[in-house]
Amino acid sequence: xxxxxxxxxxxxxxxxxxxxxxxxxxxxxxxxxxxxxxxxxxxxxxxxxxxxxxxxxxxxxxxxxxxxxxxxxxxxxxxxxxxxxxxxxxxxxxxxxxxxxxxxxxxxxxxxxxxxxxxxxxxxxxxxxxxxxxxxxxxxxxxxxxxxxxxxxxxxxxxxxxxxxxxxxxxxxxxxxxxxxxxxxxxxxxxxxxxxxxxxxxxxxxxxxxxxxxxxxxxxxxxxxxxxxxxxxxxxxxxxxx
Numbered sequence: 001x002x003x004x005x006x007x008x009x010x011x012x013x014x015x016x017x018x019x020x021x022x023x024x025x026x027x028x029x030x031x032x033x034x035x036x037x038x039x040x041x042x043x044x045x046x047x048x049x050x051x052x053x054x055x056x057x058x059x060x061x062x063x064x065x066x067x068x069x070x071x072x073x074x075x076x077x078x079x080x081x082x083x084x085x086x087x088x089x090x091x092x093x094x095x096x097x098x099x100x101x102x103x104x105x106x107x108x109x110x111x112x113x114x115x116x117x118x119x120x121x122x123x124x125x126x127x128x129x130x131x132x133x134x135x136x137x138x139x140x141x142x143x144x145x146x147x148x149x150x151x152x153x154x155x156x157x158x159x160x161x162x163x164x165x166x167x168x169x170x171x172x173x174x175x176x177x178x179x180x181x182x183x184x185x186x187x188x189x190x191x192x193x194x195x196x197x198x199x200x201x202x203x204x205x206x207x208x209x210x211x212x213x214x215x216x217x218x219x220x221x222x223x224x225x226x227x228x229x230x231x232x233x234x235x236x237x238x239x240x241x242x
Contacts, residue, residue, distance in 0.1 A: 001040065001041060001042075001043075001057075002037070002038055002039070002040060002041075003018075003022075003027070003029070003034060003036070003037055003038070003039050003040075003041050003048070004018045004019070004022075004037035004038065006041060006043075006048065006055065006057055007021065007027070007048075007050065007055070009057060009093055010055050010056070010057050010093055011093050012050060012055075015037075018037060019037055021050065022034060022035060022036075022037055026050055026051050027048070027049070027050050028048070028049045028050075028052075029041060029046055029047070029048055030046055030047055031047075034048075043055070043056075043057055043058075057093075058094075060094075060113065060114055060115040061091065061094045061096060061112075061113060061114060061229065062111065062112075062113045062115065062118075062229060062230040062235055062238075063087070063091070063096060063111070063112040063113065063227050063228070063229055063230070064109065064110075064111060064216070064218070064219060064222070064227060064228055064229075064230055064234070065083055065086065065109070065110045065111075065112060065222075065225075065226070065227035066107070066108065066109065066110075066218060066219070066222040066223065066224055066225065066226050066227070067083055067102055067106070067107060067108060067109075067110045067224075067225075068107060068224035068225045069104070069105050069106070069107055069224075070104060070105065071083060071085075071086070071104065071225075072104055073098040073100070073101045073102045073103075073110055074098070075097050075098075080104065083098055083110055083112060084096070084097075084112075086225050086227065087112070087227065094114050095114050096112040096113055096114045097112065097113070097114070097119070098110050098111070098112055099111040099112070099113055099118070099119035099122045099123060099213075100119075100122060100123045100131075100189045100213075101189055101191075102210055103191075103192055103195075103208070105208075106133075106208045106209065106210065107208070107209045107210070107224060108133075108208075108209040108210035108211060108218055109210045109211065109212060109213060109216070109217075109218040110210075111213060111216070111238075112227070118238070118239070118242065121242035122213060122214070122238075122241075122242060123189065125166060125187050125188045127242050128166075128187050129187065129213065129214045129241055129242055130169070130185040130186065130187055130212075130214060131185065131186055131187070131189065131210060131212070131213055131214075132183065132184075132185050132210065132211045132212035132213075133183070133184050133185075133186070133194055133208055133209065133210050133211065134173070134181065134182075134183050134208070134209045134211055135181070135182050135183075135184060135194060135198065135205050135207065135208050135209075136176060136179045136180070136181055136205070136206045136207040136208075137179060137180050137182060137198055137203045137204060137205050137206060138178065138179055138180075138203065138204045138206055139198075139202050139203035139204055140202070140203070141172075141180050141182065141198075141201070141203055142201075145201035145202070145203070146170050146172075148200075148201055149168050149170055149184070149197055149198075149201060150167055150168055150169065150170055151167060152164055152165045152166055152167050152168070153165055153197055153200045153201070154200070155190075155193070155196040155197060155199075155200055156196065157190045157191055157193075163190060165186065165188065165190075165193070165197060166186070166187045166188060168184055168185060168186050168197070169184070169185040170182055170183065170184050170185075171183045171184075179206055179207075180203075183211075184197075194208055195208070213238070213241075214237070214238060214241030214242065215237040215238065215240065215241045216230075216234055216237055216238045216241070
């Protein structure tokens with residue numbers, strides 16, 4: 001990566017401001033003063049410093065977040081806080097975005113990354129990456145209803161156009177008072193899809209949480225709104241999934 005691009009991406013200002021830094025001789029590569037803004041640097045083998053502070057930059061970052069309710073899976077919004085608003089400012093230089101949507105009132109696992117290729121593969125129904133949700137529902141969930149959901153049901157998507165869901169997997173977990181607790185795995189991520197699927201069989205989702213994307217499971221020790229970077233083995237699991 002070019003030196004001026006690296007410094008601009010890591011928050012040291014615009015290209016013109018970076019040039020002024022170079023003229024002031026405070027930028028060094030492996031201890032030597034850097035003068036050429038166009039010089040290529042490789043942080044895997046070289047050390048770049050500004051005012052003797054090491055510049056830390058990675059091409060890709062992968063963040064697991066336990067999204068709270070009333071928070072949008074978006075990069076910005078005028079009315080609601082977004083998952084990006086919950087991140088420390090140090091992550092903003094990486095231009096991360098959520099890999100797929102999670103409804104505003106739905107909690108649970110969101111992956112934030114700037115790896116567009118991996119994000120697309122996670123989202124694409126063609127890759128058949130199952131997303132695992134836990135739902136608390138009201139209404140009678142009959143065996144016939146379960147079978148219909150598992151075979152695929154016709155619902156309306158966000159554009160009010162008819163859409164046939166891919167086969168789902170369901171597992172009854174138990175009950176909480178008058179509510180039925182059920183786990184459901186789906187491949188797509190249409191607008192309010194889980195809620196619309198249960199509504200198509202006469203049930204209403206009262207609470208929804210995403211527990212996993214493929215083989216990547218939510219770290220249950222994360223509080224709502226909490227996040228951390230993926231461990232190497234978790235990233236490998238995710239890549240193996242897609």
